[in-house]
Amino acid sequence: MTMKPNVTIYTKGYCPHCKATKALLSKKGVSFTNHDITNDPVRAKEMMARAKGRHTVPQIFIGDFHVGGNSDLRALNSKGALDAMLRNAKAR
Numbered sequence: 001m002t003m004k005p006n007v008t009i010y011t012k013g014y015c016p017h018c019k020a021t022k023a024l025l026s027k028k029g030v031s032f033t034n035h036d037i038t039n040d041p042v043r044a045k046e047m048m049a050r051a052k053g054r055h056t057v058p059q060i061f062i063g064d065f066h067v068g069g070n071s072d073l074r075a076l077n078s079k080g081a082l083d084a085m086l087r088n089a090k091a092r
């Protein structure tokens with residue numbers, strides 16, 4: 001079965017951390033919903049509400065779990081915890 005985790009990321013066009021996040025998820029074969037908030041204040045507000053006030057991009061969600069930013073994603077990956085979280089967050 002194809003791994004289809006329910007992953008949502010909020011990004012901006014110029015952001016190198018966002019590119020790194022997309023590259024890591026893509027390398028793992030994970031599909032994700034990307035909200036580019038560069039010119040989208042409504043989505044930006046949604047992101048901040050979901051991310052408990054954090055306003056840097058990217059902000060990453062696996063299912064309803066708030067991972068945080070790119071460095072948080074990488075920390076989970078280094079600990080070996082990311083793949084299991086992605087597996088457990090398959091779209092229902």
Ligand SMILES: N[C@@H](CCC(=O)N[C@@H](CS)C(=O)NCC(=O)O)C(=O)O
Nearest residue numbers: 015016017055056057058069070071
């Ligand atoms: N440690 C954060 C750094 C994220 C970061 O610095 N993002 C920049 C854009 S690349 C940012 O959001 N700057 C503030 C802003 O655009 O409001 C992460 O790994 O996600």
